[in-house]
Amino acid sequence: MRFLHTADWHLGRIFHGVQLVEDQAYVLQQFLQLVKEVKPDAILLAGDIYDRAVPPTEAVRLLDDTLAELLLGLKIPVIMIAGNHDSPERLGFGNRLLAQQGLHVVGSLPENLSPVILADEHGPVYIAPLPYAEPAMVRSVWQGDAVSHEAALQTMISHVLATVPAGARKVAVAHAFVAGGLESESERPLSVGGSGAVSAALFDAFHYTALGHLHNSQPAGGDRVLYSGSLLKYSFGEASQQKGINLVELDAAGAVKVERLSLRPRRDVRCLQGTFAQLLAAAPDSAEREDYLMVTLTDGQPVLDARSRLNAVYPNLLDFDYSRLNRSGELKGPAADHRRLNEGDLFAAFFEQMTGEGLAAEQEHSFRTVLDELYRELREVKS
Incomplete structure (x- = not known):
């Protein structure tokens, strides 16, 4: 049978x-x-x-x-x-x-x-x-x-x-x-x-x-x-x-x-990884550009309006991410109780959790400058 x-x-x-x-x-x-x-x-x-x-x-x-x-x-x-x-x-x-x-x-x-x-x-x-x-x-x-x-x-x-x-x-x-x-x-x-x-x-x-x-x-x-x-x-x-x-x-x-x-699907399900420039350049020559896609960008810095620009050449882009972002949910950085941390330490821990890298001295300085400016404006409003 x-x-x-x-x-x-x-x-x-x-x-x-x-x-x-x-x-x-x-x-x-x-x-x-x-x-x-x-x-x-x-x-x-x-x-x-x-x-x-x-x-x-x-x-x-x-x-x-x-x-x-x-x-x-x-x-x-x-x-x-x-x-x-x-x-x-x-x-x-x-x-x-x-x-x-x-x-x-x-x-x-x-x-x-x-x-x-x-x-x-x-x-x-x-x-x-x-x-x-x-x-x-x-x-x-x-x-x-x-x-x-x-x-x-x-x-x-x-x-x-x-x-x-x-x-x-x-x-x-x-x-x-x-x-x-x-x-x-x-x-x-x-x-x-x-x-x-x-x-x-x-x-x-x-x-x-x-x-x-x-x-x-x-x-x-x-x-x-x-x-x-x-x-x-x-x-x-x-x-x-x-x-x-x-x-x-x-x-x-x-x-x-x-x-x-x-069985051959109407559209395949695929995962693509690369820099924004690489994926954008590869799209016109790809016979699979209309597949259902998850794209992971390897760029070290955010790309302006990256998802919508990729969507214009990959019409079925369904999921999008940067490889530098940490999706594990595992908190990195200072191990102390977050309720006892100041704003700078909290931001440093958040930055490391999301990027997998520690906060550079220049970045820390920029954050504290912005934070000081915010506090100054709040004090002026209260007074």
């Missing part, structure tokens, strides 16, 4: 103020073209279909168009689960009716959680849909005592495997943070005040596990437990990642072979 594993579409995502629906529609057209070429037996969509619980209408329309082409046009079944960004109830609406058309959606956690059964020339394959569910939800459905994400997922797996014959080929579709995975800054944590991580060993019973949640394509405890990664780059921290989908072949004995298929 051959299937495509994808996840984390985040339809309706806004990236630094830019609505990405057109970019998502562009890459989903490539996805549909790949489906036509590969002709898989099924598509596994492992959660975070939408970027938020109440998605914009454009995102809903895009998903509807994509699923209609997959199911009605190409006649390929889709197994889709809810992720932590999705509203389980909204995503799973009408799932019993849709299943008759080949769209198997598990949003809210059902008490009778059971696998989707597909078949090839070698017999049935049991696909276990494991949507994202808080431990409290798992406890309420099965009256258990799961208090962690690990225990909750173990409970879900146990229930779904109870209906699977011994020795059968089994595939899991899950939305979870497997311990050891490489995170990206665009992912929402699964747990607040505790660990949302689960062990890869939970999936040992499956011949392949199609994971969603982490946006970087990567293995999670072996070559049978994999993240496909997100549809697009959703943060500048993902600039070096290659986005795509997994083509998985499952043979008669349950052995898997995975091939990575790349």
